[in-house]
Amino acid sequence: MIVAKLIDTTLCIGCKACEVACQEWNDQEYTMGTFDGSYQTKPELEYNFWNLIKFNEVEKDGATSWLMSKYQCMHCADAGCLAACPAPGAIVPLANGTIDFVHENCIGCGYCITGCPFDVPRLSPTSKKAYKCTLCSDRTAVGLEPACIKTCPTNCLTFGERDELLRMAETRAGELKADGFADAGVYNPQGVGGTNVLYVLKHASEPEQYGLPKDPVIPWTVSLWKGPMKWMGTFMFWGTVLGAFFHFVIYGPQDPEKHGHPADKAEAPPKEPNDKS
Amino acid sequence: MTNPEAEIRIPRFDAYERVMHWMAALSFFYATLTGLALWSPKLYWMATMLGGGYHIRGSHPWVGIVFAVVMGVMARRWAKGMRLDADDRVWLTRMHKYATHDHAALPPSGRFNAGQKMLFWTQLAATLALFLSGFVLWFPEWMPRSLRLLSIAAHPLAAIGSITSILVHVYMGTAAVPHSMRAMLRGYVLPEWARFHHPKWYKTWRASNDV
Ligand code: HEM
Ligand code: SF4
Ligand code: SF4
Numbered sequence: 348m349i350v351a352k353l354i355d356t357t358l359c360i361g362c363k364a365c366e367v368a369c370q371e372w373n374d375q376e377y378t379m380g381t382f383d384g385s386y387q388t389k390p391e392l393e394y395n396f397w398n399l400i401k402f403n404e405v406e407k408d409g410a411t412s413w414l415m416s417k418y419q420c421m422h423c424a425d426a427g428c429l430a431a432c433p434a435p436g437a438i439v440p441l442a443n444g445t446i447d448f449v450h451e452n453c454i455g456c457g458y459c460i461t462g463c464p465f466d467v468p469r470l471s472p473t474s475k476k477a478y479k480c481t482l483c484s485d486r487t488a489v490g491l492e493p494a495c496i497k498t499c500p501t502n503c504l505t506f507g508e509r510d511e512l513l514r515m516a517e518t519r520a521g522e523l524k525a526d527g528f529a530d531a532g533v534y535n536p537q538g539v540g541g542t543n544v545l546y547v548l549k550h551a552s553e554p555e556q557y558g559l560p561k562d563p564v565i566p567w568t569v570s571l572w573k574g575p576m577k578w579m580g581t582f583m584f585w586g587t588v589l590g591a592f593f594h595f596v597i598y599g600p601q602d603p604e605k606h607g608h609p610a611d612k613a614e615a616p617p618k619e620p621n622d623k624s
Numbered sequence: 625m626t627n628p629e630a631e632i633r634i635p636r637f638d639a640y641e642r643v644m645h646w647m648a649a650l651s652f653f654y655a656t657l658t659g660l661a662l663w664s665p666k667l668y669w670m671a672t673m674l675g676g677g678y679h680i681r682g683s684h685p686w687v688g689i690v691f692a693v694v695m696g697v698m699a700r701r702w703a704k705g706m707r708l709d710a711d712d713r714v715w716l717t718r719m720h721k722y723a724t725h726d727h728a729a730l731p732p733s734g735r736f737n738a739g740q741k742m743l744f745w746t747q748l749a750a751t752l753a754l755f756l757s758g759f760v761l762w763f764p765e766w767m768p769r770s771l772r773l774l775s776i777a778a779h780p781l782a783a784i785g786s787i788t789s790i791l792v793h794v795y796m797g798t799a800a801v802p803h804s805m806r807a808m809l810r811g812y813v814l815p816e817w818a819r820f821h822h823p824k825w826y827k828t829w830r831a832s833n834d835v
Contacts, residue, residue, distance in 0.1 A: 431776075434677045435665045454677035456662060457764030461772045470765050475678075568777035576777070577664060580784045587788050591795035598725055600802050603820035607728040 349444040350487065351422075351509035351543040352496065353516055356557065357523065358503035359415035361400060363388060365495035365504065369398035372483065372494035392418065394469035397480040398495055401558045416546070416557040417495075417504070420467045420480040422446050424540030427565040428479075430573050431462025437477075444509065444543045445482040453477050464539060464563035482543070512545055519547045538564035633812035634829055644697050645808055651691035652790065658684040659783055685762045688754065695751040702744060705735055711824075712738035732823040743793050750786035753778060 366388055370377055375395040383390060386402045403414040426446045432438045436452040438459060448468070455475035459468045468477045483493035491497070492506040505512060516533045523531035532551025535541050548554060554561055637645070658680040661671035671677040708716075711731035715722070715738040721729040722739065736744070757775035760767045767775075797804050801821065807813045818826040 433662050433665055433668060435668055452677075454662075454671075454681040456681050457761075458776065460764050461769070461776050466769070472765075475681075566773050568773045572777045572780055576780055576784070580663075580780070583784055583788045584791070587791040591792065591799075594723065595795075595799050598723070600800055601725060601727075601821075602802075603816055606725045606820075 349509040349543065350482075350507065351444065351512045351545055352482070352493065353505040353507075353512040353545045353547070354417050355503050355505075355516075355519055355547045356415050356417075357547060357549055358501045359400070359417065360501055360503075361386065361402060361413065361415055362500065363400050364498045364500060365417065366396075366398050366400060368494040368498035369480070370396070372486070373397065373481075392467060392469060392479070394471040394478045397478065403556060403558055405556050414550070414557050416559065418558060419495075419544065420446065420482070421465050421539070422482055422543035423464075424542065425565065427462035427464050427539070427569060428459035428468055429462075430565055431458040431569050432456075433458065441484060443487065445484050445487065447481050447484045448477060448479060450474070450476045450478075462565065462569045464560060464565060509543060509545075516545050516547050520551070523547070523549060534559060536560075536563050538562050632815050634815060634818050634826075635811060636807040636813045636818075637811050639811065641701060642808060642811055644694060644701065648691060648694045648698060651687050651694060652786075655684060655687050655691055656783070656787055656790075658687070659780075663780055685758060688758050692751055692755040695748060698744075699748055703748075706741045706744045708738060708741055709734070712741060715739075716742070727820070733821065733825070735822055735825040737822065739796075743789055746789050747786055750782045750789075753782035754786070757782065 369375075375397075378393065378395060380389045385404075387400065389396060389399060392399050397419055399418045401416045401418050403416060405412055405414050422445055424444070426438070426440065429438045429440060429446060433456060434452050434454045436449055437454065439447045439449055441447055453476040455470060455477065457468075457470050457477065459477050460466070460470070468479045470477055483491070483495075486493055496504045496506040505515065513533070513535065516535075520531045520533055528549045530550050530552050532548060534546035534548050534551065534554055534557075546554075546557070546559070548557060550556055654674075657670045658674060660667045661669075661674070661677065661680055662684060668677065671680045674680055675683075711733070714731045715733065718730055719739065721727070722737075757779040760771045760775040761779055764772055797808065803813065803817050804821075815826070818829065
């Protein structure tokens with residue numbers, strides 16, 4: 348069963364209880380940020396801060412409004428972090444759809460940061476390993492819901508079977524449309540095969556306004572590197588090794604005795620020192 | 625009979641050049657193995673062999689820096705002599721003659737033949753690309769995303785190019801051209817070798833040495 352998290356952005360009141368729950372459950376120390384004139388806790392995710400409520404200030408019809416969104420790992424079906432990671436077992440896709448990071452196996456290369464279309468993983472400056480939301484894999488493994496879901500006071504967050512949540516999300520989007528939000532819809536980007544974090548947005552055609560990328564895909568340079576380039580490298584390596592080997596088998600080494608001299612016939616060398624014959 | 629004690633030796637690479645060359649080779653070899661381990665989970669066993677992934681993630685960039693510095697030293701020493709002359713340009717168009725041992729059809733080479741010169745320039749260009757893109761990949765937290773996306777494809781691409789050309793180079797230096805290894809290990813060659821492989825170089829040597 349694939350599990351998912353549904354975020355109904357219309358119900359978020361910005362209380363940040365989920366941020367606190369995440370920090371507490373994962374036992375992360377809070378590092379002070381800078382105050383930048385926003386209600387948002389931090390400008391971005393950090394290696395020890397995996398769940399960020401974004402207070403997106405948007406001008407709409409002459410009024411400023413907050414488009415709330417919860418930012419964290421999306422647990423993509425086609426995960427760019429996983430595609431980019433060279434270390435076996437450092438990024439593990441669980442049977443329930445969670446993309447889990449196993450820090451013992453992480454080598455700290457940071458490729459997952461570049462592979463992720465949502466710019467989610469972060470390297471710790473001390474351990475030099477990559478961190479992000481684990482969808483509370485240590486809770487879901489024993490049948491508990493993730494900490495953020497558990498704590499949310501408004502039912503903005505729901506956890507459950509993905510297909511079920513997708514239906515709920517569509518229903519909710521339908522209600523919003525009926526209420527006059529013609530652009531309401533579900534955020535479940537297909538470029539990464541769909542995500543296990545789903546959103547209901549009032550302005551679904553402009554997810555950027557919520558700080559979500561419009562058409563996320565695994566970056567093409569990453570696909571090139573992990574796809575055709577691997578074939579090319581393998582081909583060039585074995586082609587050259589076999590080419591050299593068979594060149595030797597067919598032609599053998601260069602031999603001054605047999606192979607005739609270059610056009611400019613330089614004077615023959617003396618046989619022994621001071622032999623000027 | 626030629627008395628080995630009395631054989632004529634033409635100095636080819638001095639100690640500075642030999643040390644420089646083998647430092648490039650060793651650092652390149654290490655960077656290649658660790659780099660391949662960082663390339664693909666299938667080649668990760670190379671990392672296991674060399675102390676584990678976490679360790680090689682730390683060492684690969686430093687060894688890369690050593691390699692880049694040595695290549696800088698090599699460029700200072702050899703760049704001038706590696707310029708292609710008119711004969712070299714003709715040589716390149718007849719490379720197949722070289723590969724099939726039809727040496728009589730080739731224009732004479734100087735201290736380095738055109739193939740060696742091309743290897744040198746290829747390596748130098750690849751080193752520059754590897755150095756710049758490698759630096760970006762070293763510090764993903766501090767680098768803009770666009771640069772990282774470029775580097776993550778450019779670094780392995782440059783590596784494929786340089787590894788392939790080094791494979792050819794190693795074949796030439798070990799099996800295909802007998803006695804060239806002596807030049808790089810001991811520093812000298814015999815006159816017959818010089819005359820066959822590098823006639824113009826041999827002539828200059830002859831002219832300035834009374835043997
Ligand atoms: C373990 C691998 C290597 C072996 C066995 C090897 C062998 C040799 C030999 C025998 C020569 C002397 C050729 C002559 O006398 O004309 C030579 C020259 C040279 N080597 Fe290497 N080499 C190796 C790796 C490298 C690497 C990694 C680089 C640079 C990235 C390099 C760059 C050069 C250059 C530029 C020259 C002078 C031009 C030439 O001979 O092509 N070599 N090498
Ligand atoms: S959002 Fe990023 S880190 Fe999370 S699964 Fe997708 S690619 Fe990986
Ligand atoms: S930093 Fe860790 S998890 Fe990320 S790609 Fe590298 S080894 Fe994989």
